[in-house]
Amino acid sequence: MGRSPCCAKAGLQRGQWTANEDQLLIKYIQCNGEGNWNSIPQKAGLLRCPKSCRLRWMNYLRPDIKRGNIGPQEEDLIIKLHALLGNRWSLIARRLPGRTDNEIKNYWNCHLKKKLKEQGFAINESRLSKRRNAINKSRNNKIHHVKKKKKKDGVACIEDETGTKIYIPKPTRFTSIIKSSDNYQGNRENDDMNEDSDRTRRNESKCITLTHTVAQSKIEKRNLNLLLKFSLRA
């Protein structure tokens, strides 16, 4: 399945980035642009794995990143977008200029989840999140080195008796409101909101998807944008 972590390569630096490393990365990207992350560490003179470089740039060093606290308006937008999109942090982040998916994810997990819970909203907490709380307690009780328990539940997928894979899509709340638009001839290239359609297509052969979702309803960006506009105004 997954490959071995790229950071496992011997001799690579891990953990917090130093100011010097930041400078090297910024300098290199300013001169050569983003992309081709695999070659960046070597070319920039960094002893970091490519993913680490990308993450550092995307979440911290990018010049267009907005610093400072998330304001009430942004918070409101996050809540609404999360209600619409679920844990699609990157999609949510694209609607909040200057904010990163990581930042929004952290903000959600640290602030909003708790806040909404206090207000009586039901927030689904994963088993591992619950476990995290237990780990925290243990950690603070000086029980260290808690091994990471593997692994996630994985893609929700079942197989019927014929071996047909049935992918259970991530739930969305609004699909009953929207009719699929079969006529849409939009620009696929920029259709980031079509991600769900992609997810379904990926599991191409012998695939049945349950319930109505963004995916099988073929909701395209245009419709989703309209929906967002509408629901955010409400």
Next chain:
DNA sequence: AACTGAGCCAACCGCCCCCAT
């Protein structure tokens, strides 16, 4: 002062799809 518990956030991990070969 020392300890404990909780919050926060940067960074890592594992998985997945896309796409070139």
Next chain:
DNA sequence: TATGGGGGCGGTTGGCTCAGT
């Protein structure tokens, strides 16, 4: 068609800080 690298994403962790006891 199969394979593997590149890159993106969401979930989770590590480690620091701070308030409370």
